[in-house]
Amino acid sequence: MRAATAALRGYASGVPDSRLSRLRPTQLAQSPWLRAGLLAVAVGLAVYGLASQWTQVHAALAKLAGYDVAGAALAVIAGLGCMLLAWRTLLADLGSPLPLPAAIRVMFVGQLGKYVPGAVWALAAQVELARDYDVPRRRSATASLVGMATTLVVGLIAAGVMLPLTSAHAARHYWWVLAVTPLAVACLYPKIIKFGLDLALKAMRRPPLEKSVSVGGMARALGWTTLGWLCYGAHAWFLISVFAGREGGRGGGWDVFALSLGAYALAWAVGFLIIFFPGGIGPREIALIAVLAPVMPSASALAVALASRVVMTVGDLVWAGIGLAIGRAQGSRKQRVQAPKSPEPGEPRLPAPLDHFSALAEPAGKRPSTARDQQP
Numbered sequence: 001m002r003a004a005t006a007a008l009r010g011y012a013s014g015v016p017d018s019r020l021s022r023l024r025p026t027q028l029a030q031s032p033w034l035r036a037g038l039l040a041v042a043v044g045l046a047v048y049g050l051a052s053q054w055t056q057v058h059a060a061l062a063k064l065a066g067y068d069v070a071g072a073a074l075a076v077i078a079g080l081g082c083m084l085l086a087w088r089t090l091l092a093d094l095g096s097p098l099p100l101p102a103a104i105r106v107m108f109v110g111q112l113g114k115y116v117p118g119a120v121w122a123l124a125a126q127v128e129l130a131r132d133y134d135v136p137r138r139r140s141a142t143a144s145l146v147g148m149a150t151t152l153v154v155g156l157i158a159a160g161v162m163l164p165l166t167s168a169h170a171a172r173h174y175w176w177v178l179a180v181t182p183l184a185v186a187c188l189y190p191k192i193i194k195f196g197l198d199l200a201l202k203a204m205r206r207p208p209l210e211k212s213v214s215v216g217g218m219a220r221a222l223g224w225t226t227l228g229w230l231c232y233g234a235h236a237w238f239l240i241s242v243f244a245g246r247e248g249g250r251g252g253g254w255d256v257f258a259l260s261l262g263a264y265a266l267a268w269a270v271g272f273l274i275i276f277f278p279g280g281i282g283p284r285e286i287a288l289i290a291v292l293a294p295v296m297p298s299a300s301a302l303a304v305a306l307a308s309r310v311v312m313t314v315g316d317l318v319w320a321g322i323g324l325a326i327g328r329a330q331g332s333r334k335q336r337v338q339a340p341k342s343p344e345p346g347e348p349r350l351p352a353p354l355d356h357f358s359a360l361a362e363p364a365g366k367r368p369s370t371a372r373d374q375q376p
Contacts, residue, residue, distance in 0.1 A: 063303050064242055069311065072238040076315035079231030083151060084108070084319075086224035090150075091143040093217025094210065096135040101326045106130050106140075108319035109327065114279045138210040146213060147221070149193055152272055154225045155265040156184045158233070162262030163291075166255055173294075177266065190218045232268070233261025239307050240292065243300035263291040264308070285309060 088103040098106065110126030123144050130140035160181035163174040187193060190212045198208040213221070237260040244256055267288035271280020285305040292301040 063300075064239065064307055068238045068242055069307065072235040072307070073311040073314055075231045075235035075238065076311050077318055079228045079235065080108070080315050080319050082224045082228030082231060083147075086150065086221040086228065087143060087147040089217060089221045089224060090146055090213055091130075091135070091140065093213045093221075094139050094143055096130075096133075096139050096143075098130075098133055098135070101330075102133050104319065105323040105326045105330075106133070107323070108316070109323040111316060112320050116278055136210075138207075142209040142211070145197055145209065146193060148272075149197060150188070150218075150221060150225050151228075152269060153184050153187050153193075154222065154229055155269050155272075157181055158229050159262045159266035159269065160184065162233075162258040163266065166259045166262065166295075174262075174266075188218070188222060190215060193218075229261070229265065232264055233257060235311060236260035236264040236304075236308060239304045239311075240296075243296045243304065244292070259292075259295065263288060266291055267305075279313075281309070 084103060084107050087107055088098060088100070091098060091103075106126055106129040110129050111122050113121030113123075113125040116122075123141065126144050127137050127140045131137065156177070159174075160177040160179075164178050187196065194209055194212040201208055234257075237257045240260045240263070241256050244259060267284045268280070270287040271277070271282075271284030274280070274283040277283055285308075288305045288308065289298065289301040292304060296304075
């Protein structure tokens with residue numbers, strides 16, 4: 001953990017690579033074997049999180065129709081895609097636009113680090129992967145931190161607005177969430193977000209962010225983040241409406257969607273803020289069960305929480321799989337470009353120092369003319 005903390009300090013400060021080597025004895029960036037090993041550990045922990053709860057997961061899925069689970073999974077995949085576009089927008093606004101395939105690889109392969117115990121692995125992995133595309137460490141760290149802060153604030157706003165709308169009891173119980181909503185809205189101003197993150201980094205003895213995003217860039221990122229949260233709310237609605245809607249006689253309408261979005265947003269925020277648990281596993285489920293307990297039996301709330309964890313993990317793994325496939329394709333393409341051309345059978349092999357002169361064998365119309373060519 002000391003090495004990870006030192007690495008994160010190096011990413012934020014933008015110190016030279018030689019100093020990073022001293023700060024990081026493991027040399028994460030320089031060792032492809034170590035990076036592959038950490039990735040394998042992250043994937044293994046994610047799969048273990050599913051396997052260790054398989055009995056409860058199976059019982060939960062038995063209470064849900066197949067189209068409910070499929071709809072929730074598709075909504076999660078769409079929501080994660082929106083969060084990707086929000087992060088990519090922030091990074092482009094800071095001066096490092098990434099092609100969409102590169103952004104998918106950096107964000108979702110890096111996010112597998114959240115399944116590793118510790119608070120810095122996902123951020124550190126994203127920063128290192130972004131270095132493969134010449135993105136400065138402080139810039140990618142700034143985009144990731146601002147993106148996480150924006151996602152958290154929009155989630156709190158969604159919880160504060162939606163939960164009190166579900167019932168009078170919910171309004172009395174969650175009035176404090178609604179009360180902090182105006183403060184959360186004010187925190188979306190780019191300079192205020194930077195000020196707050198800089199204070200947190202200063203308390204951790206880290207350098208400040210590189211710079212603040214523009215108002216226009218933040219507005220575009222907020223649009224994608226809001227759409228992403230609506231997708232997350234839809235995933236929860238597919239699961240919660242089975243119990244709070246159909247069994248509870250509500251019909252699964254607007255009030256159930258408001259409950260779904262608000263409950264999941266509050267539970268996600270709790271899991272995000274309690275950083276000691278990888279991926280928010282545990283606190284998020286407990287918070288979701290607590291929010292849903294007044295409107296459905298505890299067994300049904302537990303089924304919703306477990307099913308939600310399954311489809312969210314599946315969404316992470318689907319996007320990470322796409323990112324890994326992109327990285328493998330890019331690596332193969334790079335090797336083909338860099339590999340020397342093999343001579344045809346019977347073709348004489350040129351000495352290595354003369355390889356770059358082989359272009360002189362092309363027809364005169366396909367190569368630049370030289371002084372020798374211009375001689376009579």
